[in-house]
Amino acid sequence: MRVLFALTLVATVLTLSPARDDTKYDKTVPAAEKDYPPGWFPITKLTADETWQGVRDADKEEPKVRLYLPPGVKACRGVFLCFQFHSADPRHCADLWDFALVTVPWPMEYDIGVNDKRSGRVKLGHPAGNTGYLLRYLEFAAKETNHPELATAPIVGWLMQNGAAHVKDLYDRAPDRLIAWSDGWPNRMAAISAVTDKVPFVYAWELGGDVKEREAARAAAGDSLKNKPTPAPTLTCRATTYGFKHGVYSKYGFFACYLDRCIKARLPADGKPGPLLPVSVDSGWASDFNPVTEWVPIAPAKEARGMVSPVWLPDEYMAWVYRAYHSAKPDLKVVAPVTEYRTGKDRDDCGLGYSPIAKAGGAVKVVAAVKGEYKSVEFRDGDKVLGSVAAAPYELDGVKFAPGLHALIAVGVRADGTRASSHPAFYAVK
Numbered sequence: 001m002r003v004l005f006a007l008t009l010v011a012t013v014l015t016l017s018p019a020r021d022d023t024k025y026d027k028t029v030p031a032a033e034k035d036y037p038p039g040w041f042p043i044t045k046l047t048a049d050e051t052w053q054g055v056r057d058a059d060k061e062e063p064k065v066r067l068y069l070p071p072g073v074k075a076c077r078g079v080f081l082c083f084q085f086h087s088a089d090p091r092h093c094a095d096l097w098d099f100a101l102v103t104v105p106w107p108m109e110y111d112i113g114v115n116d117k118r119s120g121r122v123k124l125g126h127p128a129g130n131t132g133y134l135l136r137y138l139e140f141a142a143k144e145t146n147h148p149e150l151a152t153a154p155i156v157g158w159l160m161q162n163g164a165a166h167v168k169d170l171y172d173r174a175p176d177r178l179i180a181w182s183d184g185w186p187n188r189m190a191a192i193s194a195v196t197d198k199v200p201f202v203y204a205w206e207l208g209g210d211v212k213e214r215e216a217a218r219a220a221a222g223d224s225l226k227n228k229p230t231p232a233p234t235l236t237c238r239a240t241t242y243g244f245k246h247g248v249y250s251k252y253g254f255f256a257c258y259l260d261r262c263i264k265a266r267l268p269a270d271g272k273p274g275p276l277l278p279v280s281v282d283s284g285w286a287s288d289f290n291p292v293t294e295w296v297p298i299a300p301a302k303e304a305r306g307m308v309s310p311v312w313l314p315d316e317y318m319a320w321v322y323r324a325y326h327s328a329k330p331d332l333k334v335v336a337p338v339t340e341y342r343t344g345k346d347r348d349d350c351g352l353g354y355s356p357i358a359k360a361g362g363a364v365k366v367v368a369a370v371k372g373e374y375k376s377v378e379f380r381d382g383d384k385v386l387g388s389v390a391a392a393p394y395e396l397d398g399v400k401f402a403p404g405l406h407a408l409i410a411v412g413v414r415a416d417g418t419r420a421s422s423h424p425a426f427y428a429v430k
Contacts, residue, residue: 024173029132033140037111037126039064040137043144046103052089055103059084063105067141068094075149076100077271078179078263081134081157083109092357092428093256096405097263098271100141100150102134104159113169114162131169154179154267154276156259158252163203164188171195179276180262182255189236196234200279200314202258204239204251204325214290217308225306231281232301232312238289239311239326241423253426254325260405261318285319286310287326294330294420296323317382321407324424332377332410332422336367340408340425357428360403368394368410368422378411388413401429 025031033041039062046055046068055066066084068091069076077098082090084103094101104112110121113130122128142150156179159166163184168191171178180200189196189203237258241251265283266276286304288297289311297307298319304310313319334340337358358364366379366386377394379386387396394410406429410422 024135025132026130028127028129029136031136036133036137037108037121037124037129039105039108040111040133041140043067043141045069046091046101048091052091056084059105063107065105065108065137066103067145068101068103069145069147070095070098070100073098075273076147076153077267077273078154078156079138079150080259081155081159083158083160085160088252088256093260093405095357096260096403096428096430099156100147100153102137102141104134106160109160109162112159112166114165116162130173131166132173134170135174149273152177156180156182156263158182158255158259161185161203163201164192167199167201168192168195171199176275179266180259182259183251186238189238193234196236198235198278200235200237200258200262200312202237202239202255204241204254210240211292214292214309217290221308225308227305229302230286230304230307230310232284232286232304232310233281235279235281235284235312237311237313237322238309239322240289241325242292242328254321254424257321257405257407257424257426258314258318261314261321265314279314281312285313285316287313287319287322289326292328294327295418296326296421298323317384317407320380320383320409321424324407324409324421327421327423330412330420330422331370331372332374332412332420333369334366334408334410334422334425335369337364338408338425338427340423357430358401360429361400363398363400366396366399366408370394370410370412372412372420373414374412374420375415376413378413380409380411382407382409401427403430404428 030036044064044066046066048071080094080099080101082101082103084105090101107119107121109116110119111129112133113128115122115128139151142148155177161183163181167181178199182202184203265279268274282301284301286299286301286307288307288309290308313322368377370377376388376390378388379396386399389396406427407424408427409424412420
């Protein structure tokens, strides 16, 4: 009887204990920390006190994957996988979202499945890996940090331009965990439509050299699309910054905002764990990549008409951000409380404006520099109108922002009623 009871108890325990899902890995992913390539283990914690510049400098000498847990967060709502590169400090997003952050130095892209020939990582002698490295790493981190949710938490990511390869591999291994992804080469996106039918994906570059191709596409379409429904074919969004010096710096804030809106759309609002909420083309908004203009058309996906190259956006807020980001060389510019675009002697200062996190409750002044002739300038927070100013100086004082990531936009209204949009300036508040 005792033997039977013991066997029954063991069987019950085995039934209740979750089985390890080794289908997420393959033989190239080490099962033990000691067998990982250098830089992964021991787990290196990234604290709130370290400067982002200091982290970048240290990783030039000895690349390391780093783990950041937002202070005071008992259970992370998700995981942000982010390249450690010339961009804004990704801890801002982790803090805003209550997400764990895993930073991956660019030479270690080789380890997660893409061989960037510049990195020299292949010389270490281990085979090119896959995103199973990241999933296994999160399992180890879950145990070491006493944050078991890391092993199963939903994921967003920016791991540079090879995102099409990364998201496809992650989707094959952990489809139920992917909220959204960012950054990929346009010519590789069509091959992952089975993934982007279900997972939102945003990509952009600074080049505007395809203007003639877009003109040809408009000419070929003629009147054939007029008044016809043109929703985006998949949950993908493509944009351009029209000639800014380096796309990595100008697009990071745009990606962060897109991921932010996808998180709002797909995670339960009460912050409790649960399955990701589904999204569909019809649930979002649409805009058109094709026109070269300072006032890009936007519409709810179900109402989109006549768009030559429609893109998908998770909500109306992001549609206004897209209109602003994709604006072709506007003559309005947001300059406070954060500058929309700045350049310095080195690339560290480049990029669309993305502020350090400001404290909620304080009043700030939103300011625009205007060159064009406008009868008024409207200040917006995405789709929300903050106020309007009829004459210079174009300033709106006493504005208070709720916690979150805000896209500040200046819209110029001409005497004939036509409009133009500035680029967005991203302002983070907590």
